[in-house]
Amino acid sequence: MAMATPASSARDEIDRRFMAAAIRLSRRHLGLTGTNPSVGTLIVREESGGPIIVGSGVTAVGGRPHAEPQALYEAGERARGATAYVTLEPCAHHGRTPPCAEALVTAGVARVVGATSDPDPRVSGKGYAILRKAGIEVVEGVLAEGAADLMAGYLMRSSRKRPEVTVKLAVSRDGRIGIPGVGQVVITGEISRRQVHLMRAEADAILIGIGTALADDPELTCRLPGLEAHSPVRIVLDAHTRLPLDAKMVRHAREVPVWIAAAAGCDRNRRAALEGAGVQFLATEAANGGFALPELLEDLAARGISTLIAEGGAETVRRFLDEDLVDRVALFVGPGEIGPQGLLSPIRPDRMREGFRLTREARYGEDSYSEWVRKA
Structure with missing residues (x-):
């Protein structure tokens, strides 16, 4: 088994830190997002002083808009080349608005760090696939248990009805x-x-x-x-x-x-x-x-x-x-x-x-x- 390098270990720690913050953010609208889960998203950019949050979003009351477009709107052009931390796999299906996975691609983010996967068959694996196809680095399963615990209701309703x-x-x-x-x-x-x-x-x-x-x-x-x-x-x-x-x-x-x-x-x-x-x-x-x-x-x-x-x-x-x-x-x-x-x-x-x-x-x-x- 390959040993983690100091650089990769430091990045893993940064990923865990910002994902923990995204999970805390997702709690803000628990019970208020209708049939959608309360998801947290942070856009983090490397600047001279280190990684900083340039955009944040949580699923809106009622379930729309999703967290990702809100965070990207707040980040603006600073999202290009940044890392997006999302507590749930970005959606991949078209509705009245484009999928969140495509919004991340259009914004030009370089990495997406996800916590838990979405069991919805319209999304499961497809959101991450859209990102990878666009050349975006995807890291899955970061603090997945903590994220899944907060959205256990959504995951239960999606998988067991x-x-x-x-x-x-x-x-x-x-x-x-x-x-x-x-x-x-x-x-x-x-x-x-x-x-x-x-x-x-x-x-x-x-x-x-x-x-x-x-x-x-x-x-x-x-x-x-x-x-x-x-x-x-x-x-x-x-x-x-x-x-x-x-x-x-x-x-x-x-x-x-x-x-x-x-x-x-x-x-x-x-x-x-x-x-x-x-x-x-x-x-x-x-x-x-x-x-x-x-x-x-x-x-x-x-x-x-x-x-x-x-x-x-x-x-x-x-x-x-x-x-x-x-x-x-x-x-x-x-x-x-x-x-x-x-x-x-x-x-x-x-x-x-x-x-x-x-x-x-x-x-x-x-x-x-x-x-x-x-x-x-």
């Missing part, structure tokens, strides 16, 4: 998530709750069962200052349309969308009243005494939902786990105990389901956090 599902739970020190009949129980502190709001801001949709909706009357919005407009679509599994008209979600359904998954034979008057309040309905099928979750996820993907947070309750989370539909688990563990009257969590850090690997741990005040991802 369903959203990435994250189960989020707040668990007490003794493994409980609440008390039956009591309603919402405060388990974690303010810092953890702010982290949950950030998760919501970066997700396309959030889902709960009707039991949780009735017991807690949650809003399920993002309430971080400046990020209120980033709230996800709110979905309730409600076979018999029991969600009250005066529920917080329903009262604000025209500002932040609410979708109800209901049975075909649900009460027509109840449905009409909820629709009159701005609630939308999802056509769903029944299976094994509950909802046909795989089919529901396919329908959500068809509506452009790439990332879905399942927040509760215990039975809803258990159904997703039992049907092998969970891709990521986010567990917040508070310092207090609820006691034997509490409802046991279907998962907790010391009793994780098989097939998941621990990828992240953190402390938020007195709370601990752990994140688990499905093994490849």
Whole structure:
């Protein structure tokens, strides 16, 4: 095996540094780019003082324009001979605008450093092929795992035709998530709750069962200052349309969308009243005494939902786990105990389901956090 030269090692380090910056940039519009992924692009030029960023772009809200043309526009003529760092393979298919791969060729960049490949058959391998055919040096797979982690929803929807599902739970020190009949129980502190709001801001949709909706009357919005407009679509599994008209979600359904998954034979008057309040309905099928979750996820993907947070309750989370539909688990563990009257969590850090690997741990005040991802 050939040893890396000092020059190539230095360039590899520069590539990793700027790709890490592009990945951080791509996070800016998570959950806001419709059916397109949030991609980051940096145009970097070698000047007398070393490499500098002369252009940057992130997929626009709504999905257009893409990151590459924005970065190239900012760079202008300084893009010629520069290196483009892109977190996803540049698109290769024609729409209303030329493919991003062709835009990079026209701009005269000398190198393109990519993170992860695009599984979309219109793009997969074709974007890089356009670049190489034009004589542009292409380096693939730089920090691919980090880039893929942020756009896991898009990659999942493209390859498996369903959203990435994250189960989020707040668990007490003794493994409980609440008390039956009591309603919402405060388990974690303010810092953890702010982290949950950030998760919501970066997700396309959030889902709960009707039991949780009735017991807690949650809003399920993002309430971080400046990020209120980033709230996800709110979905309730409600076979018999029991969600009250005066529920917080329903009262604000025209500002932040609410979708109800209901049975075909649900009460027509109840449905009409909820629709009159701005609630939308999802056509769903029944299976094994509950909802046909795989089919529901396919329908959500068809509506452009790439990332879905399942927040509760215990039975809803258990159904997703039992049907092998969970891709990521986010567990917040508070310092207090609820006691034997509490409802046991279907998962907790010391009793994780098989097939998941621990990828992240953190402390938020007195709370601990752990994140688990499905093994490849």
